[in-house]
Amino acid sequence: MFGSRQTGVHAYAKVGMETGVLAASPHKLIVMLFDGAMVAINTALVSMRNGNIGEKGKSISKAIMIIDSGLRAALDKKAGGEIAEGLDALYEYMSARLLAANLQNDPAILEEVQRLLTELRDAWNAIGDAPAATGRATSTPTLASA
Secondary structure (H helix, E strand, C coil), rough: CCCHHHHHHHHHHHHHHHHHHHHCCCHHHEEEHHHHHHHHHCCCCCCCCCEEEEEEEEHHHHHHHHHHHHHHHCCCHHHHHHHHHHHHHHHHHHCCCCCHHHHHHCCCHHHHHHHHHHHHHHHHHHHCEECCCCCCEEECHHHHHH
């Protein structure tokens, strides 16, 4: 009569995520991108191990999209200088590795990219949590250092 219970759960989850995005600081948005890419890679790993080729490809494509259209697009290479250039190259490498993992059906490559994303996410969180030299809390880092 009112649709499946699962549909309702997904609708509430979507509203919760959209509300979180609207209320998030630029720093938190980058963390959400890292989280989304890592969830997609984890889903791809599970799908790869279960032989679900369609879901594997869909999840890897989602991770590539988050990295390219989210993390890479957020970089400000002028303001971020060498750091932003290095991150751009690293994101490009990760996308290429994800494509290779999909074509070769290689979980080790997915795990490599997941480790890189975890390290970047941890570093990004440390930047946001570090107090400024003046003793005050830091302002939100610019996206150039994403």
